Amino acid sequence: MSSAVIEANGLTKRYGAVTAVDDVSLHVASGEIYALLGLNGAGKTTTIRMLLGMVRPSAGSVAVLGGVVRPGAHAVWSRVGYLVETPAAYPELTVEENLTVAARLRGLRGRAPVDEVIDRLRLTPYARQRARTLSLGNAQRLGLAKALLHQPDLLILDEPANGLDPAGVVEIRDLLRELNQEHGVTVVLSSHILTEVARLATRVGVIDHGRLVREIAADQLAEQVQQRLVVSARDHERAGHALRAAGFDISRSEGDQLVLTDVRAISEPEAVVTALVEAGCPPYRLLVEQDDLEAFFLRVVNA
Structure with a gap:
């Protein structure tokens, strides 16, 4: 039997x-944190709405937790929690009242589920505040x-960090990681912030102009960013000759900076220093730099 929690084809x-959205196929395994990464307007929200049955696809099919997503197929949603675009709430009801109504609609009894989720999301100071x-x-x-009220097996979240301050972003990241690692909840989320995705997701799908252009395991993201050793020396030309004589490739020269991208230079910067000192032109600045993750993302979507 397939362990896929979500199977979307075409x-x-x-x-x-x-x-x-253009011919997107997704296969999300149980226990994953899968992130759809893309710029605003890339097709992330439309994809998520199709996964949830909120939008009927023009072509293709979706199965969630083993059940085909189609009109009238309600049973699967008791195991799914979701948040899409702007969170909906009854504006004149308090936070606690909104959650009580949601719990009743879910068939949950007693105050425990509401109290627990208020505490978990740190909403206690606002429990009696009107939603508006x-x-x-x-x-x-x-x-x-x-x-999260009904302790779902699958969470599907569209930009879950939207509107949160930096501390709130960390709290939500830690919460999702806890749900995944300690309770086995599978998480599918969308985001346009690669740095957050890299800290949380186990696999990333890059979506651009409605197409899934690449999938990559999150632990491989670091391998995708480009590194370089930037060397600054007062005698720029002499330093370049010395490094070439020592077998280093100089990828480009900018002002008083020499940029090296070969593996040896990046892994052994001390060898670069030695070569320059022995040539009588010691560097006054040596720095290993790497692209930020956004630069990697832009390379992928522009490839």
């Missing part, structure tokens, strides 16, 4: 002449609380 969504008065970040917390 998902396509057209709105007239506009193709929002919440900040964007706390409204997002309320949406996440509703998604």
Whole structure:
């Protein structure tokens, strides 16, 4: 039996002449944290809405937790928590009242589920505050609380860190990691922030202009960024000759800087220093730099 929690094949969504999602296939295994990464407008939200049955695909199929997503197929959703775009809430009800209503709709009894999720999402100070008065970040917390009320096996989240301050982003990251590692919850999320994705996801799918252009294990992201050794010396030309004579390749020269990208230079910068000192032109600056993850992302989508 397949361990896939989500199987999407050839998902396509057209709105007239506009193709929002173009032939996307996703296979998410149980226990993964899978992130859809893309710029705003890349097709992430439309893809997630098709996974949840909120939007009917123009072509392709989706199965979630072994059940085909189609109109009238309700049984699977008791095991799924989700948050898509702006979190919905009854504006005149308090945080606690909103969660109580959501719990009743889920068939949950007693106060325990509501109290637990309020505490988990750190909403206790706002429990009796009306939803319409919440900040964007706390409204997002309320949406996440509703998604977690029934202790789902699968969480599908669209930009879960939206509106949160840096401390809140860390809290949500830690919460999702805890749910995944300690409770076995499979998480599928979308984001446009690669650095956050790299800290949390186990696998990343890059989506651009509606197409899934690449998938990569998160632990391989570091291998994809380009590293370089930047050397600054007062006698720029003499330093270049010395490094070439020592067998180093200089990829480019900029002002008083020499840029080396070969593996030996990056892994053994002390050998570079030795070669320059012995040639009588010691460096006054030596730095190993690497692309930030956003630069990697842009290389992928522009390839």
